[in-house]
Amino acid sequence: MSSTSSSRNRGPLAPQREVGRQRVADLIEAAAAVIQERGFEAATMAEIAARAEAKIGSLYRFFPNKDAIADALMAHQAEILRTEYDALHARAADATPEALADMLIDLLVKLHPQTQGLAAMLDSRTDWTAVRQRFRAQTLAGIKTALTTCAPGLGDAEADDVAAVMLNNMKTMVGMISKDAPTSPGAPEELRLMTRLYLAAKLAPGRLGGGAAQA
Amino acid sequence: MSSTSSSRNRGPLAPQREVGRQRVADLIEAAAAVIQERGFEAATMAEIAARAEAKIGSLYRFFPNKDAIADALMAHQAEILRTEYDALHARAADATPEALADMLIDLLVKLHPQTQGLAAMLDSRTDWTAVRQRFRAQTLAGIKTALTTCAPGLGDAEADDVAAVMLNNMKTMVGMISKDAPTSPGAPEELRLMTRLYLAAKLAPGRLGGGAAQA
DNA sequence: GACGAAGTTGAGGACATCCTCAAATAGAGA
């Protein structure tokens, strides 16, 4: 019954003094690091506190339980996503499909270091589908806007479909570049090539023969 | 220090009587189901035993610890992969790139139900990178062989790269089709289209204008 | 300096899970 946990706990208990604000900042940073390394379940409150050079009691002063830490991290990540996609749309207006493909791919790659903690959390908890879907929807909406901004002629349903494919390509690229990924060296460039081919075919049909639109 | 756990425990303790063999089979099946539902960490020995209608002591008679169960499941999955890719290579010889794209995608989709437990395990344990990479390498080799069988002219390093991209496309398709995936309805077909476009460009260049081989 | 609120500390309660083990039972072969 912890599926609604994210609504039960109102993030960190607001600190009132400067020392408290610093504590909370340190704790959040430590939590992100530990969760990224070990996953959410395996990350222990004790280790999070230790990494922030705090005692376990201090951790529990500001975060009533483990889920509250997760909530705080999520709120942080959601804000980052929002601002980044806003910035993207401005540049999507007059871009070629190939350029847009690069922009989208590079965006997630750039965001990756800050988003790693989030990914670790969403991966390690099966019962977080609601939160996961909120993030997914937010990201898909951002991509879709970029797509239709670039190619206003794209149909609505089709834009959804293309956005879904693009999101997966972006995720794949992040996975390939990620630290412990034993991918073959040329794979990222291949992925980029495929993405460009695809977006060109979808957003500027007729330029590449447009072919094979359906089996 | 449980990273070498897979080599410490020699799978299930071999049962000697028919009733024992049935127990082991039931336990493995139950373990696969529970791990798939809850993830490896959250799956408890008690629940696995209960689902197999066995007592906890019976579970520990055949599997000395939790990791032994994981090992048994992995061995099972590896065997499935091996036979399936062998079957694939026979059909890859005289296939168009588009047909090969379909074959590869449909293969993982077909395997998905049996592979779900494996995926759940590899996802929930950070310290399983060695095993994860063994599976990844095995699958990549299978894809690579299919690719070079279909297009003998493909270079060796390039085949590795293309295989990596294809594997990710296959995984993405599985994710899209999977039960709790809120993907837009046309997305799977879009992914298939992209995969076909890409393989055609790589394996039969010159047929689609070959274009944009590099930026 | 005195007061009260904010923040610190760490032992330990509550609970869940992995795993053990000794006694009981079932089944195959002599």
Next chain:
DNA sequence: TCTCTATTTGAGGATGTCCTCAACTTCGTC
């Protein structure tokens, strides 16, 4: 039937983690 071994059973030990709480310290304000 008798014996020996495979298998079952389930209470409970060992361990680890989340979280509590009451005593203590620090800091801003009057």
